[in-house]
Each structure stands twice: as C-alpha cells, then as structure tokens.
Amino acid sequence: MKKILSIIGLSALLFTSCSKDKDAIILQGEGKVTLTMDAVFGNQDFALKKDFTTSGITYNFTKFRYWLSNVVLVSTTGQEIKVSGSYYLMEETGEIKLTGVNNDLPTTVYPATKRESVVLKEVPAGDYKSIKFSIGVDQKYNDNMSLQSGELSQLNGMTNISWMWLTSYIFTSAGGKVSDGKTTKTMLIETGLNANYKTIVLDLPKNLSITSSTSTSIVVNADLSKVTDGIDVMTNPVVGASKATVMAPVANNYANKVFTIKSVN
Amino acid sequence: MGKCAFLRIPALFFLFGVTFSCNKENVSEEVSQAPHAVKLRVPVNFPPVLEHADNPLTEEGIELGRMLFHDVRLSGNNKISCASCHRQDLAFSDGIALTTVGVSGQALARHVPVLFNLAWAESGLFWDGGSKNLESQALGPLTSADEMFQDLNVLEQELKADPEYVKRFAMVFKDGIRSVNVIKALAQFQRTLISGTSKYDQYRRAGSGAGLTESELLGMNLVNSKCKACHSGELFTDDNYHNNGIDVAFNDDHEGIYQGRFRVTFNPLDLGKFKTPSLRNVLVTAPYMHDGRFKTINEVLDHYQSGIKISPTTDQLLYQNRGQAGIPLTQKERQAIIAFLGALTDHEFMTNKQINNPNE
Numbered sequence: 001m002k003k004i005l006s007i008i009g010l011s012a013l014l015f016t017s018c019s020k021d022k023d024a025i026i027l028q029g030e031g032k033v034t035l036t037m038d039a040v041f042g043n044q045d046f047a048l049k050k051d052f053t054t055s056g057i058t059y060n061f062t063k064f065r066y067w068l069s070n071v072v073l074v075s076t077t078g079q080e081i082k083v084s085g086s087y088y089l090m091e092e093t094g095e096i097k098l099t100g101v102n103n104d105l106p107t108t109v110y111p112a113t114k115r116e117s118v119v120l121k122e123v124p125a126g127d128y129k130s131i132k133f134s135i136g137v138d139q140k141y142n143d144n145m146s147l148q149s150g151e152l153s154q155l156n157g158m159t160n161i162s163w164m165w166l167t168s169y170i171f172t173s174a175g176g177k178v179s180d181g182k183t184t185k186t187m188l189i190e191t192g193l194n195a196n197y198k199t200i201v202l203d204l205p206k207n208l209s210i211t212s213s214t215s216t217s218i219v220v221n222a223d224l225s226k227v228t229d230g231i232d233v234m235t236n237p238v239v240g241a242s243k244a245t246v247m248a249p250v251a252n253n254y255a256n257k258v259f260t261i262k263s264v265n
Numbered sequence: 266m267g268k269c270a271f272l273r274i275p276a277l278f279f280l281f282g283v284t285f286s287c288n289k290e291n292v293s294e295e296v297s298q299a300p301h302a303v304k305l306r307v308p309v310n311f312p313p314v315l316e317h318a319d320n321p322l323t324e325e326g327i328e329l330g331r332m333l334f335h336d337v338r339l340s341g342n343n344k345i346s347c348a349s350c351h352r353q354d355l356a357f358s359d360g361i362a363l364t365t366v367g368v369s370g371q372a373l374a375r376h377v378p379v380l381f382n383l384a385w386a387e388s389g390l391f392w393d394g395g396s397k398n399l400e401s402q403a404l405g406p407l408t409s410a411d412e413m414f415q416d417l418n419v420l421e422q423e424l425k426a427d428p429e430y431v432k433r434f435a436m437v438f439k440d441g442i443r444s445v446n447v448i449k450a451l452a453q454f455q456r457t458l459i460s461g462t463s464k465y466d467q468y469r470r471a472g473s474g475a476g477l478t479e480s481e482l483l484g485m486n487l488v489n490s491k492c493k494a495c496h497s498g499e500l501f502t503d504d505n506y507h508n509n510g511i512d513v514a515f516n517d518d519h520e521g522i523y524q525g526r527f528r529v530t531f532n533p534l535d536l537g538k539f540k541t542p543s544l545r546n547v548l549v550t551a552p553y554m555h556d557g558r559f560k561t562i563n564e565v566l567d568h569y570q571s572g573i574k575i576s577p578t579t580d581q582l583l584y585q586n587r588g589q590a591g592i593p594l595t596q597k598e599r600q601a602i603i604a605f606l607g608a609l610t611d612h613e614f615m616t617n618k619q620i621n622n623p624n625e
Contacts, residue, residue, distance in 0.1 A: 146400035
C-alpha cells in the first residue's frame with residue numbers, strides 16, 4: 001500500500017504542471033479492468049448447439065448461466081480491493097421461457113443472450129497479482145431475495161419454482177442434451193444452496209498494472225468439460241434442488257477445475 | 266383502513282394548502298415525511314420481537330401490504346389473492362386439507378399454514394423452513410404454477426397501471442413499484458398479524474384465577490405437562506421441527522416435499538420433521554398436519570394417544586406411555602384439553618377491521 005501511495009504522490013508531483021483535466025484523473029487514481037469469462041470446452045471454443053465429446057460422452061448445450069459475484073483484486077502488497085455491487089449474471093443462452101405466466105398473455109421470454117465480459121470500475125491504480133471471485137450468491141443475499149445488489153433479480157430465470165421453495169438463487173445452470181452414443185438424455189446441471197457458494201482465487205501469470213489511463217484486461221477460461229468431471233452424467237442428467245449429494249461435487253468442480261487464467265493484458 | 270384514513274385526510278388538506286403558495290420542492294418535502302415508522306404492539310405476555318432492519322415497518326408499508334394481500338391482481342389469472350387461501354375468519358387458514366384453488370387447479374402437496382404471530386417465526390417459513398424470511402417466502406406462492414402463478418414482470422406492469430398503487434409505493438419505497446417492494450410490503454403486513462387477544466391472554470394478563478373455567482384450567486395444566494415441550498411458551502410453538510409420528514417412511518417424490526426438514530438441511534436426522542404449528546386458534550384451523558390428514562381435533566388427540574408411528578426420527582418427547590410411544594389421556598382429560606384449546610381462540614383477531622380486506 002505504501003508503494004501505491006508513494007506512486008500516487010510522485011505522480012501528483014510530476015504532473016502539477018499539466019492541464020486541470022489530467023490532474024483530476026490522476027488524483028482520482030482509479031482505473032478499470034475488463035474481466036472476460038471465456039467459455040470453452042477443453043481446448044475448443046464453446047458454442048451452443050454444438051457437439052462436444054469427452055470420455056465417450058457427447059454434450060450439446062442450449063444454455064450456460066451462472067452468478068459471478070464478489071470480485072476482489074489482490075495487489076502485489078496483499079491488499080484486497082473489493083469491486084462493490086459485483087453480482088453479474090454471466091451467460092450464453094438461447095431463448096428461455098420463464099416460469100410464472102399470466103394466462104391472458106403470451107409466455108414471458110428471456111431473449112437469447114451472450115454475456116462473457118464485465119468491466120470492473122473504480123479500481124485503485126496499482127499493481128495486482130491475483131483475482132478472487134465467487135460463483136453463486138453469498139448467504140446474506142441468497143437467504144433474503146428482497147435485498148438486491150448489482151444484477152441480482154428474480155426476473156431473469158435464475159430462480160425457479162422448485163428452487164423457490166427454498167427461495168434462493170440458482171448459482172449455476174448448464175443445460176442441453178447428453179449422449180453416450182446409445183441413448184440421448186435431457187441434461188440440466190444446476191448448483192445452489194449456501195454450502196455450494198464457492199470462492200476462487202486465481203494468481204495472474206504476470207502482475208497487472210492498473211492506471212487511470214491504460215485499459216487492461218483479464219481473461220479467464222470457463223471450461224465446461226470440467227463441470228461434470230467425476231459425475232456419471234448419464235445416470236444423473238438432471239441435478240437440481242433435491243439432488244444435494246450429486247450437486248456438491250459439481251460445485252467443487254466449479255471451485256477447483258472450471259476456471260483458469262487464460263491471459264492478462 | 267379506519268385509523269389510517271382518519272390520519273391522512275387532514276394531512277392531504279395541509280398538502281393542498283402548501284401547493285397553492287409554494288413551489289414543487291416544498292411539496293416533495295412534505296411527501297418525503299412519509300413513511301411513518303411503526304413499532305409492533307407486542308402483547309405483554311409475549312416474548313420480545315426482533316426488528317428487521319432491512320425492511321423496517323412503516324404505517325404506509327403495512328397498509329400497502331394489506332391492500333396487496335387482498336388483491337386478486339397478484340395472481341396470474343387475476344382471480345385469487347393471498348386471502349383466498351388465508352382467510353381472516355379462519356385465522357388466515359383455509360379449512361381445506363389440500364386446496365385446488367390455485368391457477369392450475371391441481372391439489373397442493375401441502376396444507377395451507379395459518380398466518381399469525383409471524384413476527385416471531387425466525388427459524389424459517391413453510392412446513393419445512395425452506396424459506397428464511399417472509400420477504401423471500403412470498404415469491405413461492407406468487408410464482409408457483411399450482412398457486413398464484415404470477416409473472417413478476419406482468420405484476421409490475423399491472424400495478425403500475427393503477428395510480429393508487431403508483432402513489433402508495435412511492436410513499437413507502439424510493440424506487441416505487443418493483444416486485445421486491447411487493448414482497449417487502451407483504452412481509453410488513455404479515456408481521457402485524459398478531460394473535461394475542463384470546464380468553465387465555467386475558468387470563469394471563471389479569472393474573473391468576475380470572476377468566477378460565479375449571480375445565481379450561483385443567484386443560485391448561487395438561488397441555489403444560491404433555492404438549493408444551495413442542496407447543497411451548499406464550500406462542501404455543503417452539504418454532505422448531507419435529508417428527509410427530511404420522512408416517513413410517515418419507516419418500517422423495519415431488520422433490521422431497523414429504524421428507525420435511527430433511528429437504529432443506531439434507532441431514533438424515535431431519536427426515537420427516539415438520540414445523541410445530543401454534544396451538545393458538547387451533548379449533549378454527551382444522552384440518553391438521555402438513556397435509557391436512559386429520560379432519561378434527563379429536564383425530565389429532567387419537568393420533569397422539571395411540572396412533573404414533575415409529576421411524577428412526579420419531580420424536581422422543583412422544584414416549585410418554587411408560588417408555589412406549591403415545592400420550593395416554595382419559596376422556597375427561599381430552600375434554601379439558603379441548604376446552605383449554607377453545608380458550609386459545611382469538612375472536613378479536615379474526616374480526617379485527619385493521620387487518621381485513623380494505624375494500625370491504
């Protein structure tokens with residue numbers, strides 16, 4: 001922290017003669033980072049409605065959605081900078097017909113959406129060595145859906161009837177079809193429940209220098225081939241609220257295997 | 266409506282007076298005085314109540330919740346309100362084992378619970394505690410296909426089309442009509458549903474000897490010694506979960522709805538445990554149990570006397586018959602217990618005009 005402060009101080013001294021505009025920006029000492037969660041399947045680019053095969057099982061996805069939350073950047077001196085209100089719905093999905101419909105009106109449709117990037121704003125200038133984020137929604141917000149922060153909402157289908165009886169958020173949802181070559185089954189692998197809220201720390205391959213004038217980015221791979229790692233998905237193609245024992249290893253996969261750093265710029 | 270309307274009329278006149286002579290900012294200042302904070306009126310024999318800092322009670326919020334609670338526009342087919350299944354004259358229960366009044370017409374898997382003294386329900390709502398607070402709870406029945414089946418986006422549109430709601434939401438919540446504010450207002454109203462004016466309460470507050478008959482007093486002592494381990498305290502519930510021996514096995518159909526508390530905790534020790542309902546108003550809230558299987562209070566007493574089924578989680582508190590499951594009762598004792606339960610009926614609560622349909 002001392003180092004950051006002295007850099008800011010030094011910068012302020014150096015730029016005292018510059019224009020007012022520049023001065024203001026430097027004194028703010030804040031920059032932004034684009035965080036991209038790039039969906040992949042093994043070494044292939046992820047896409048909906050495309051066959052991906054691993055260990056004799058073929059997956060064909062129609063949606064991949066999850067809550068990315070509580071993003072923290074860790075500086076080289078170990079200081080943690082929390083991005084306020086960081087609850088983002090990351091998704092790649094076709095149209096979704098939302099449950100809960102007025103009989104006199106057509107079904108509410110959530111449009112096809114692809115969202116992989118978020119911009120982390122107001123990050124203090126400095127050097128950062130790692131990024132920390134969570135998958136799911138922390139207990140305070142998960143237990144009380146009238147509290148809202150960031151993009152948390154009941155209006156986007158990341159809660160549903162079976163979950164409503166626990167009245168909490170679906171943390172992750174990966175759906176489509178799965179086949180072993182003989183039979184094809186409808187697949188919906190979801191996580192939720194406070195015990196499955198996971199925080200992930202990824203060290204950056206090189207320090208990320210954030211300043212008010214440069215644009216920086218962190219790209220994280222989100223590997224869907226790892227989501228069901230170790231799970232017999234042909235036996236358990238549907239994992240939901242009532243399948244807590246199968247759900248726990250899925251949540252652990254998200255915590256330990258799905259996310260890796262791809263690049264930092 | 267009574268009290269609040271009385272308070273509001275002079276306030277409105279005052280507002281008009283101001284608008285004639287002042288600019289807009291002054292008006293919004295006057296409006297911003299609302300909402301008015303409210304403290305729950307807790308009966309003296311009741312335990313203290315926790316306050317919910319995230320959704321503080323206000324006069325206007327409670328009244329808004331009361332309007333919403335009784336409004337059929339909250340359902341997808343605009344035919345049923347919360348009050349359709351939670352009738353004030355039945356202590357906000359419905360008198361039906363498994364209702365089919367929902368939008369789909371399908372019978373529910375669970376019996377409609379009573380709604381009173383919810384301000385003290387801090388260990389979860391629903392028969393299994395699947396919801397942690399009244400705010401989140403409302404989303405269950407609001408969206409369930411077999412209940413109100415409401416699209417929350419549509420609900421916001423419908424409410425925004427009503428100038429009265431636009432005005433009232435704006436008074437209570439900075440961001441006006443939003444589905445989160447619907448559930449907050451409903452929660453505020455429900456926290457004011459306090460049943461504490463039964464004959465028993467008058468007896469408790471007047472001191473010993475007053476009010477209760479000999480039979481009712483005998484019944485009270487029997488309830489104290491045989492039932493109070495679960496139906497405890499002045500709320501007559503421990504707000505906890507028990508397997509009271511109505512089934513031998515608990516299958517995992519319907520996402521575990523018959524497994525009780527286990528469905529929420531996934532702890533094998535919670536299999537078949539359901540929330541202890543209060544004994545207050547119990548004589549007007551038949552049928553009984555989470556699926557409404559017992560039609561009368563006599564069937565309930567029969568169960569506790571000789572119908573307890575044994576499974577690994579059957580509550581030890583039911584072993585009151587020389588080490589065997591069951592609560593032995595004589596005919597006279599049963600009559601006394603029923604007489605005392607009658608003294609827990611709160612007629613004032615069930616006819617209170619502060620909590621009825623404001624449009625009636």
